[in-house]
Amino acid sequence: MSTATLVSAAEHLVASLPVPGLRVLGQVGPDAVAGPADAAVVAASLVGPHPADLVLVALDTRFVAEAGGGPAASATVVLRPAFERAAAALGDGVLSELVDGDPSGVLSDPEGAAFFEISDGAAPFGWLAVRRAPGAPATASAGSTPFASSTASSTAPSAGEPAGAFDGRLRRIQDVEMALTVEIGRTRMSVRDALSLEPGAVVELDRSAGAPVDVLLNGRRIALGEVVVVDQDYAVRISRILDTAEGRP
Numbered sequence: 749m750s751t752a753t754l755v756s757a758a759e760h761l762v763a764s765l766p767v768p769g770l771r772v773l774g775q776v777g778p779d780a781v782a783g784p785a786d787a788a789v790v791a792a793s794l795v796g797p798h799p800a801d802l803v804l805v806a807l808d809t810r811f812v813a814e815a816g817g818g819p820a821a822s823a824t825v826v827l828r829p830a831f832e833r834a835a836a837a838l839g840d841g842v843l844s845e846l847v848d849g850d851p852s853g854v855l856s857d858p859e860g861a862a863f864f865e866i867s868d869g870a871a872p873f874g875w876l877a878v879r880r881a882p883g884a885p886a887t888a889s890a891g892s893t894p895f896a897s898s899t900a901s902s903t904a905p906s907a908g909e910p911a912g913a914f915d916g917r918l919r920r921i922q923d924v925e926m927a928l929t930v931e932i933g934r935t936r937m938s939v940r941d942a943l944s945l946e947p948g949a950v951v952e953l954d955r956s957a958g959a960p961v962d963v964l965l966n967g968r969r970i971a972l973g974e975v976v977v978v979d980q981d982y983a984v985r986i987s988r989i990l991d992t993a994e995g996r997p
Contacts, residue, residue, distance in 0.1 A: 751775075751862070753837065753838060753839070754838075754862045754864075754878050755772070755775070755864070756837040757802070757834040757835070757837040757838050757876075757878055758772045758834070758864040758866075758876050758878065759772050759837075760830075760833040760834050760836070760837040761802075761804070761830045761831065761833055761834035761876055762830075762866055762876075763833070764829050764830035764832075764833040764834075765811070765827075765830050766811055766814070766815035766826065767811045767868075767873065769868045769869065770866055770867070770868055770873055771866070771867065771868075771869070772864050772865070772866060772876075773864075773865040773866070773867050774864070774865060775862055775863065775864055775865075776863050776864070776865050776875070777863065778855075778858035778861065778863055778877075780863065780865065780875075781805060781855065781863055781875045781877070786809070787805055787806060787807050787809070787874070788804075788805070788806040788809045788812065788823050788848075788874075789803065789804070789805050789806075789848065789849055789850055789855070790803070790804050790806075790823050790824055790827050790831075790846055790847070790848060790849075791803040791804070791846070791847055791849065791850050791851060791852060791854070792831050792835070792843055792844050792845070792846045792847070793843075793844045793852065794835045794838055794839075794841045794842070794843055794844075795841050795842050795843075795844060795921065795924075796839065796840050796841020796842060797839060797840055797841065798838055798839040798840070798841065798880070799841070799880075800835075800838050800878055800879060800880050801852045801854050801861075801877075801878070801879045802831060802834055802835070802876065802877070802878055803850050803852070803854045803855060803876070803877040803879075804827065804830075804831075804874065804875075804876050804877075805855070805874045805875045805876075805877075806823075806873065806874040807872060807873060807874050808873065808874075809823065811826075812826050823846075823848065824845075824846035824847065824848060825846075827846060828846055828967060831843060831846060832967060832968070834876075834878075838878075842926065842965055842966055842968055842970075843966055843967070843968065844924070844926070844966060845926070845927065845966060852879070854877045854879045855877060858877070858879075860879050860880055861877050861878065861879035862877070862878050862879070863875055863876070863877050864876045864877075864878075926965055926966050927965070927966055927967075928963065928964070928965055929963075929964045929965075929967070930961050930962070930963055930964075930973070930975070930984045931961060931962040931964060932953065932955060932961045932962075932975070933953025933954050933955030933961075934953060934954055934955075935951060935952060935953050935954055937951075960972040960973060960974060960987055960988070961973055961974065961975055961984060963984060963986065969990060970989065970990055971986050971987075971988060971989050971990055972986075972987050972988040972990065973985050973986045973987050973988075974987055
């Protein structure tokens with residue numbers, strides 16, 4: 749995972765944040781990351797061929813209520829699309845659920861992590877930390893991007909590593925639960941139309957009757973299927989597993 753890839757992930761995340769005018773100023777050292785006790789810290793992990801941890805520290809959290817529709821809005825829900833964009837830039841894989849805090853300890857144990865400062869040009873918005881998980885390839889080289897490259901060492905497998913080594917690492921997390929969702933369709937409507945909804949209203953979706961439904965794992969489309977009934981409960985019969993390109997949002 750090159751420094752250019754890490755920079756791309758940071759830029760994709762910033763471009764998807766519901767805050768206008770933000771940009772990545774550059775890569776900084778872990779000592780530069782600081783903030784008040786009420787700063788929002790949200791993290792997620794990318795599971796796949798290039799596993800990585802992502803941690804966002806946001807100094808000003810007012811955007812969460814504004815983007816989420818009220819003071820009860822969840823930062824993990826509001827930030828999910830931005831993390832998805834960042835994960836897609838890192839490579840193939842599945843993004844875990846977003847969590848409040850830093851359960852992987854990236855901020856407290858920054859070895860191997862790259863830190864990027866985010867600002868609107870006048871004041872810092874926060875920082876994004878991206879850490880290659882143990883076993884993730886690292887091909888960063890000095891001068892590959894306008895930002896300083898990380899000097900942290902890597903535990904990347906050698907070219908002669910047995911093919912089963914990666915499978916062995918995956919077995920460590922095979923019992924981790926992920927959210928599987930079935931989506932029958934979507935639509936877009938104005939705030940006026942949404943506010944006028946009432947019991948009995950019919951909302952047309954962008955999916956014709958009989959068309960396959962989308963099967964999503966942690967928000968990422970992985971398969972197509974058809975809705976069936978099993979013992980009076982809804983279920984989905986998988987009709988097709990999608991490749992990486994088809995699975996992207």
